[in-house]
Amino acid sequence: MEDKKIARVADRLSGIEEYYFSTKLRQIDEMNKAGRQVINLGIGSPDLPPHPDVIKVLQEEAEKPNQHGYQNYKGSPVLRNAIVKWYQKWYHVELNPDTEILPLIGSKEGIMHVCMTYINADDMVLIPNPGYPTYRSAAKIAGASIHAYSLSKENDWCPDFEELEKLDLQKVKLMFVNYPQMPTGQLPTKEMFGELIAFAKKHQILIVHDNPYSFILNDNPMSLLSIEGAKDVVIELNSFSKSHNMAGWRVGMLCGAKERINEVLKFKSNMDSGMFLPVQLAAAKALELEQSWYESVNAVYRKRRKKVYELLSLLNCSFDENQAGLFVWAAIPKEYKDGFELTDRVLADSNVFLTPGGIFGSAGVKYIRVSLCATEEKLSEAINRIKK
């Protein structure tokens, strides 16, 4: 009783840091209050709107009096059917709308649900280094021990299966993978996807493929579920945030075998009570958009990317021009100790915020990441500030 204290935070949060951007945005807020007008090239939140037809459905449906109740835990059949057609059309993957799909409040929440569904205290989870920081924190919160598998430029930012085979894989339950990869922009190949499936089958590991970037600056969207036999060992997260400019709407999906969907639903149905129906119906509309939608979005990002190349060249950074996704990943010049030093300097001297690659893991410390979610005018202004 003597050391009892009110609201002592649970042990599961020890070692979990506040999300880097949440702290950094507070600092940027303070700078802006002091009149610094920081240009934020850090975060991948699309600044362009969704297609007008999508917003129209949201408005029309929200005006109806009978659309405001709790929803089915498995999501609206309209949305599930739209997801099936979208997966068929773009990824050539067959899914059952009644059993193999679970709409989510974004891919990020799916990562947490998957961890809570499968991880026991003694289990090990493989996460990519560099990779999206949420894989680590969600797995840790769920009680897993973590092994960060290194990705390197020399190996085209792909898992090194020889290295992985050297580990004691007995306790590994889940492996997170994400292609097109964030933050490196690396595209997948069919061969690498095939190797992943073989690796997962051999060691009985559930692969969680996080696939939110496949339509951004990429003409050949791929799903890991398109590989033969994938449903036995893969579940795939996907999202409307980047591909349809709907990050604030919070809509995503989990696709996989019926058994996996039911397992995750067991956890999720105790966490929330379904998504607002007009949001689901508007999301279904978004999935019906033609190729011209993706082309129009990518035309804008392509122009912006040229500006980002200019900015990076000014900073003497080097980069690969075949990257997909909402960012450009670039190696820093030798005069900087790490990406933190470079980005802190640019923020202090030029009021431009870039992301240090080290927040994605130790393999990213010599890199920075620049977002394409800013207008060409903003990017030109950032270039001018850095020139000065």
Ligand SMILES: Cc1ncc(COP(=O)(O)O)c(C=O)c1O
């Ligand atoms: C790799 C990766 N996965 C998932 C997410 C989150 O996506 P959502 O908005 O669908 O939760 C992001 C967002 O930045 C991301 O970069």
